[in-house]
Every structure is written in structure tokens, then in C-alpha cells.
Amino acid sequence: MSTEALGDLSAQDLRARAAEALTRARARSVALTDAVDDEDLVRQHSKLMSPLVWDLAHIGVQEELWLVRDVxxxxxxxxxxxxxxxAFQHARADxxxxxxLGPAEARAYVKQVREKAFDVLEHAPMEGRRLTEQAFAFGMITQHEQQHDETMLATHQLRTGDPVLHAPEPPPARSGALPREVLVPGGAFTMGTSAEPWALxxxxxxxxxAVEAFWMDTVPVTCGAYTEFLDGGGYDDERWWSLAGWAYRQDNGITAPRFWKREQDGWWRTRFGVYERLPADEPVVHVSYHEAEAYAAWAGRRLPTEAEWEKAARFDPATGRSRRFPWGDEEPAAEHANLGQRHLRPAPAGAYPAGASPTGVHQLIGDVWExxxxxxxxYPGFAPFPYREYSEVFFGPEYKVLRGGSFGTDAAAIRGTFRNWDYPIRRQIFAGFRTARDAAPGEVG
Incomplete structure (x- = not known):
């Protein structure tokens, strides 16, 4: 069943769906915090991130504010x-x-909040108020917790010490030889949503x-492709960088994606405590917007606009409609995308042919934020809901939009319309990219 079909459910079925989503999110929060000892929970592993115990208690506070007190x-x-x-009153570094709250107190608090939230869920009407219509508030809190779970996963990547998280390997590439790029037709399409009940x-x-016709990479830029930029001196050539990007690279001494290291026998990386040879066929991850932009310039291409990305991900030329996901309207399944911390790494390019869009673009959902x-x-007609601090206070040129989710994003917190944003200098997030180029007149049929 699609989330868009929530309106067809009875109140009791809505409650069951919300309870399942909240329970799955909490299981992940528990796994991420139980994986380390109390000393690790209270330690700040990077000034860029909060201690894990802060994230855990913050999840509980948001749930108490919206579900227990408000609803x-x-x-x-x-x-x-x-x-x-x-989060607005205290910077992460502080x-x-x-x-x-200490680890034991934080765990007891979030447990108590969840018990009360489930009691609220059992009795709250699923209509009559926008916050509770189709269980929106419960979906919002589910997404909030899953977003912090991905933040905690990024904190795990920054911690030092022996590996504490484990997962099976992702599937291999199964699509055979894919074209470098595919043509996405020009014209108008429907962007965003007014129908998705849990959309933010x-x-x-x-x-x-409307967008003009353009070409887009079939898969995200891989580590192997990115090393060509590195080994070709891309980080030392000012021509490829914007003024802000070049200043950032110089001021911070950046010479490669975060967690990469050049050894005598090639490039290696650290991934959740494991030091391993760089996999050439995986999408590159832990690159800033500035690095992505420089690579695109070096390759004679550019980054896609947000509208181009969404058209490639949602537009079906055969029907003229926008889908919820590249593969259709059904919820993500294991064969569609690498989501939910299932594999702890991006999957090789071409690993999810069942998740391709109608125009043949692969891995737009999962693996790496783009x-x-x-x-x-x-958007035109935007209205903040239920509070300005979720989105509106971040509007402006300081933030760039990322799309598609990563291997650390849960299915409850991603869809074809979902929008993420961050500073263009950010590298600790699970971000990669793909490139695009304008279509020449003779290339459009």
C-alpha cells in the first residue's frame, strides 16, 4: 500500500501503520546507541556532531512536545x-x-515518552485537525527520529576505535553495461506534492x-571515476573550482574526499572503523558540494538543478504523470533501493535495475544523497507547517538542496519529493552526486 492511500484506511488501521513506523524507528535508535558503551555515548566524536546521548534525548523531547503534549x-x-x-538554542559544538541526561536517564525518558505517545495514538482522532489528519503528527515524528538515526550513523562514521556496526554486503551490479548518460525530455511536469499525507x-x-531537455548520468559518479579527477590534479587546479570552493579547499587543506587516504598501492578509506581499499564501482560519498561542482566542471558537465533531478526521478513520459518513486508508486522494497542502514555502504553502480526510472536513470533513491x-x-504557495523552524528559517543561498536519500536513510523518510539541505562545505554526511549537461538541438528527437 502506498502512503498516498492512507486516506482509504480506517482510523484503527492508521493507528497500526503509525505504530509500526514508530516502532521501527525506535528499534534503530536503540541499536545505534546500544552498540557503544556509556563512555562513548557521552563523548563528542567531532565538533560537527552532538554526543549520541544528546540525539537520543532530543528524539524523546520532540516526541513529547508534539505527540504527548500537543496531540x-x-x-x-x-x-x-x-x-x-x-537545537536552535545550542550549537552542536557546545x-x-x-x-x-545521562545514558540511563535518557533511555528511561524516551521509554516513558513512547509509552505515553502510544496511549495518545490509541485515542487520538485521525481527522478533524490537520496535525492528526491521516496520522500526520505520528508520521512527522517517525521521520524526525529516522533523520536523527541517520545523523547518529554519521557520528558512528566519525568515531575512532574498533568497528561496532555490522551489516551484510550490498548486492553486486546486476545491470550489465549501462550507458554513461540518458536523455530526459524537456517540457513541464508536476513537481512537489499536495497529496502525500506524510510529506513535510x-x-x-x-x-x-518546465525544464529544457537534458542529459543525466545513468548512475552516481563512482569512486573510480572520481579518482581520475584526483589523480589528474583536479584538487590543485583552480580552473575547476568556484571562488568559494577554491577558498574552502585551500583554507582547510582538502586534498581528497573525507576518510580517503592515498597509499603506495592506491586509494584506501575508513568506513565505520574498517580500513579498506577504495571500491572503484561504488558511488563516491563524503564529498562536499564544492568538490562535486569542481568534478563536474573538470568533466565538462554540471550538477543538475533540483527540478531536473526530480523530473528524472518521477516523470513518466508514457503517461505524462509524476510518480512517487522512480519505479512507480509502491513503497521501496529491497530490490528497489539501498535504504535503511541495511548494508552500511553504497551499493555498486547498477545494483538496483528494478529501481530505475522510466527514462533509465538508476539509483536515484538510496545509496548517496545527491x-x-x-x-x-x-515552492510557490509554500506555507510553514506545523512550525517555521522545520524549513522556512533555512531558506536562502547559504544552503544547497540534496535529493534521493542514502544507504543510511530509512524508507519512511524518503520519497521522490523529499528535500534535504545542507551547507555546501558539509562532508560528514552521506553525500555524493551525479552530473548533467544541456541537450544540444540535434540530440532532441
Whole structure:
């Protein structure tokens, strides 16, 4: 069943679906925090990230604010910690100095909040109020927790020490030889959504937008392709970089993607505590927008706009409609995309032929977040809901849009319309990219 079909469910079935989504998110939060000892939970592994124990308690505070207090109208459990876990009041670098809940106290708190949230879910009406219509608030909190789970996964990548997370290998490439690029037709299509019940405010409303025909990489740029840029002196040649990108590269001494190291026998990387030879066929990950932009310039191409990315991911030329996902409207399954921390690494290029779009673009969902050239902004008719701080306060040229999700993104927190954003200098996130180019007149049929 698609999420768009939530309106066809009874209130009790909606409650069951919401409960399942919340339970799956909590199981992942527990796995990520139980994987390390208490000393590791309270340690700040990087100034870029919060201690894991902060993320855990913050998940509980958001759930209490929206589900227990707002939807449920219940008395506050811990109003004394609201400010401590307000992400806007305290920068990540400063959070270890706050009077945080300890590991045992944080676990007890989120458990108590969840018990009350489930009681609210059992009795809350699923209609009559936008926040509870089709269980929106419960879907919003599910997505919030899964987003913090991906943040905690990124913290695990930054920690030092023996590996503590384990997962099976992703499937091999199964598509045979794929073309370098595919043509996406020009014209108008429907971008965004007004129908997806659990879509967040920046995905709304659906609107028509036109793009010119363009060519897009069939798969994300791989590590092997990126090493050609590296070994060809791309990081030392100012021609390929924007002014901001070149200044950032020089000021920070950046010479390769984060976690990469050149050895005598080639490139190696560190991945969740494992030091391994760089896999040439995997999408490159842990690159900033500036690095992606420089590679594209070196390759004689460019990064796609956000509208181009979404058209490639959703538009079906045969029907003229926009799908929920590249493969159709059904929820992601294991054969469609690498999601949910299932494999702890991007899958090789061509590993998910069942997830390809109608125009033949592969792996648009999962594996790596993909940088686009678009600044984060609201769509025409945007309205903040249920609070400005989710999206609106980030609108502007400081942030670039990323699309598609990564191997660390849960299926509940991704769809063809989902929009992520970050500073163009960010490298600790699971971000890669693919390139595009304009179609010449003679290339359009």
C-alpha cells in the first residue's frame, strides 16, 4: 500500500501503520546507541556532531512536545529539559557542556515518552485537525527520529576505535553495461506534492514547472571515476573550482574526499572503523558540494538543478504523470533501493535495475544523497507547517538542496519529493552526486 492511500484506511488501521513506523524507528535508535558503551555515548566524536546521548534525548523531547503534549493534551513530563534539547538554542559544538541526561536517564525518558505517545495514538482522532489528519503528527515524528538515526550513523562514521556496526554486503551490479548518460525530455511536469499525507512542508504544494531537455548520468559518479579527477590534479587546479570552493579547499587543506587516504598501492578509506581499499564501482560519498561542482566542471558537465533531478526521478513520459518513486508508486522494497542502514555502504553502480526510472536513470533513491545546484527555497504557495523552524528559517543561498536519500536513510523518510539541505562545505554526511549537461538541438528527437 502506498502512503498516498492512507486516506482509504480506517482510523484503527492508521493507528497500526503509525505504530509500526514508530516502532521501527525506535528499534534503530536503540541499536545505534546500544552498540557503544556509556563512555562513548557521552563523548563528542567531532565538533560537527552532538554526543549520541544528546540525539537520543532530543528524539524523546520532540516526541513529547508534539505527540504527548500537543496531540494528546497531556501534562509535560520534563519541561525542565526543553531548552537543553532545543537545537536552535545550542550549537552542536557546545552541547557536551550542557547538563545533559545521562545514558540511563535518557533511555528511561524516551521509554516513558513512547509509552505515553502510544496511549495518545490509541485515542487520538485521525481527522478533524490537520496535525492528526491521516496520522500526520505520528508520521512527522517517525521521520524526525529516522533523520536523527541517520545523523547518529554519521557520528558512528566519525568515531575512532574498533568497528561496532555490522551489516551484510550490498548486492553486486546486476545491470550489465549501462550507458554513461540518458536523455530526459524537456517540457513541464508536476513537481512537489499536495497529496502525500506524510510529506513535510517544503515538499508542498504540487506545482507545474518546465525544464529544457537534458542529459543525466545513468548512475552516481563512482569512486573510480572520481579518482581520475584526483589523480589528474583536479584538487590543485583552480580552473575547476568556484571562488568559494577554491577558498574552502585551500583554507582547510582538502586534498581528497573525507576518510580517503592515498597509499603506495592506491586509494584506501575508513568506513565505520574498517580500513579498506577504495571500491572503484561504488558511488563516491563524503564529498562536499564544492568538490562535486569542481568534478563536474573538470568533466565538462554540471550538477543538475533540483527540478531536473526530480523530473528524472518521477516523470513518466508514457503517461505524462509524476510518480512517487522512480519505479512507480509502491513503497521501496529491497530490490528497489539501498535504504535503511541495511548494508552500511553504497551499493555498486547498477545494483538496483528494478529501481530505475522510466527514462533509465538508476539509483536515484538510496545509496548517496545527491547534491543539486539549487539553493534551498520554498515552492510557490509554500506555507510553514506545523512550525517555521522545520524549513522556512533555512531558506536562502547559504544552503544547497540534496535529493534521493542514502544507504543510511530509512524508507519512511524518503520519497521522490523529499528535500534535504545542507551547507555546501558539509562532508560528514552521506553525500555524493551525479552530473548533467544541456541537450544540444540535434540530440532532441
Amino acid at each position: 494528546g493534551g497531556r501534562e509535560p513530563l520534563r519541561p525542565d529539559i526543553d531548552d537543553i534539547y532545543d 552541547r557536551p557542556e550542557l547538563p545533559l 512542508d517544503n515538499e508542498r504544494p504540487a506545482h507545474e514547472i 547534491w543539486t545546484s539549487t539553493d534551498f527555497h520554498g
